[in-house]
Amino acid sequence: MSRLGNFFIHRASHENGKVTFEIGVDTHAPTLVNAFSETLDDIDHLTINYSAASIVLQSTDRSELTVREFMLVDEPSYYAHVTHEDDTLAITAGERPARDNLNIRIELEIPTTYHGRLEISSVSGPIEISNLHDLKSLAITSTSGAISLDDIETSNLSIDSITGTIKGRGLIAEDYTINAMSGNVSLMNTRGNYSVRCSAGSLRLDDAHGHGRFEVTSGTAKLCFAEVDGNVSAESSAGSVRLQVPRELEYGFNLETSIGSLKTPDNAHYSNNERNYQTGAIGAPSDLVISMMTVVGSLALETR
Known part of the structure; x- marks a missing residue:
């Protein structure tokens, strides 16, 4: 029997001279093959x-x-294998045979006492991170694979993904920098200053707290804020944008589209009220500004 990753080919010879082949998939789960521990004393990266x-x-x-x-x-x-250099500890994958699927999984348990920088780089495969608090920074780079974050607190969070969905829940960061080339981005119950860019895929923000800039090249964006503490900018080259803010919030706004419709709250006061361009304010004069722009698509600014 020959094997290629999870696939096998079994050759059998029979008395009548016939030769048969059985092709199948080995569905056995991977087993623990290696385990080790490392101290993080004096490690900051x-x-x-x-x-x-x-x-x-x-x-x-x-x-x-x-x-x-x-x-x-x-x-x-x-x-x-593990390498130490100054205040950095690096864990690097071993050899990877060509054209083989080993169904590899690595599990890492990080002490709650670690508050340094955490950097993860993956060529292919999903990444799941949960229950990490008080990190200086969390940086994730992924070529292909879904990214899932749950209950994370860090000063800076950066994600660079070429292909794959990004999901986050219960995230707190002073600054977010998220770049997704292809794949949907969904964030729920998050707090901080956002810089989010999606080249091809939808963007969804639920129960957000903070402010920031959101860009979608091709896809829709739905942003729902429970609290706004600074300027918000949302742009799309081709796709609709829907932005919801607290009803009691006072702010200035400007909305612009080349091809599409505009929608603003009923209590808006306009300084410009044209078909494709609207500016004005909600409530008393404020330094807080909400900007929305799309080339092709509709814009909706709503209260919740």
């Missing part, structure tokens, strides 16, 4: 460079970083 695998990170009350690797094949050359 933790980097994880791991490819062709699922990456799972969560917190632990234990004092050391714990790493577990799961694979279909127990091959030591595939194990991750």
Whole structure:
């Protein structure tokens, strides 16, 4: 029997001279093949460079970083290796055989006492991160694969994704920088200063607190703020944009579209009220400004 990753080909010879082949998929889950722990004393920068695998990170009350690797094949050359340099600890994937699917998963438990920088880089495979608090920064770079974040608190959060969805829930950051080339972005119950750009895919923000800039090249954007504490800008080259803000909020606004409709709250006071361009204010004069623009698509500014 020959094997290619999860796929197998079984050749059988029979007495009548016939030869048959059986082709199938091995659905067995990967098993634990490697585990180790590392101290993070005097470490301020933790980097994880791991490819062709699922990456799972969560917190632990234990004092050391714990790493577990799961694979279909127990091959030591595939194990991750660790390097120390100054205040940086790096975990890097081992060898990856060409044209093979080992169904690899790496699980990392990070001590709650670690408050430094965390950097994750992946070529392919999903990334799941949960229950990490008080980090200096969290930086994620992914070529292909879904990214899921839950209950994260960090000073700076940056995500660069080429292909794959991005989902976040219960996130707190002073600054967000999210760039998604292809894939939907969905954030729920988040707080901070946002800079979000989606090249191809929809953008959805629910129960947001803060302010920021949102750009969608091709796709729709629906942004729902529970609290606004600064200027908000939302733009789309081709697609509709819907923005909801608290009813009691006072602000100035400007909306512009080349082809599409505009919608503003019923209590708006206009300084310009044209078909494709509207400016004005809601409530008393305010330094807070909401800007919305699209080339092709409708714009809706609403209260919640």
